[in-house]
Amino acid sequence: MTTSIKYEQGGCQCGAVRYRTTDRPIRAMACHCVTCKLRTGAPYGVGVYFEEKDVEFIQGEMSVYEFASDTSGRWIRNEFCHHCSTTLSWTLEMRPGLRAMAGGTFDNPDWYRIESHIWTRSARSDMCYPDGMAVHERALIG
Template sequence: MPFEGGCICGAVRYVCTSQPVWSCNCHCRACQAGSGAPYVSALSVPLNSVSVSGSRIEFTRTSESGHTVTTALCALCGTRVHAQSAGNTALLNLFAATLDNAGAFTPISNVYVSEKAPWVALDPAIPAFEKMPG
């Protein structure tokens, strides 16, 4: 603590002073399409514990729950850095691949496994949910 991260070009940086309250591998189609990967690993932290600097562009979509989700990308390199759901504005979701020490990330769940790419094998030690747990 604290932990830091940022985009691939270094123009966007963040510092977080709180432990994550949740972490997951999200297998939903929106994460797949938005990242070009079979799933996205993310950690949720209290919004008030994160400081972000650098120019970002935002993309907003409506999630399955009906809430808007806003994803922030570096305005220079396009790296997806963080996202926030209008369903819980107290949390900010940081993409684990942007952590300076990505090895410190430990997923505690797999979500949206109903949309999982067929070639992805899940670790049976990590709880899996068909959708987002309620």
């Protein structure tokens, strides 16, 4: 990642849950899969992936919703504020040791760079992508 800022903070809509990240993300992706649409209620979700040790939850309580991926069948665990229901984070059986933070929950929306758009086969038909953006019809593995 090309970012010079190392520590970032974010939180949920009501402010009860706050977190900080202590190192740069592994990657950041915009995902148009159905799971991300339903998690966010938006046309696509942005996942910023960190080593689990690089995310610290500072305050607040989260609830967990676990379900099976409709493509892989493996578990996904969404973690959300039990008061306002903002989903802040999720972990995946497919990516052990990594934790995704919801891109929209950072105080500063611009500090990470979205590297790719994935699962675009289920994207809205009027979706436009920035020039030079990597666009993948399915998942990006690795």
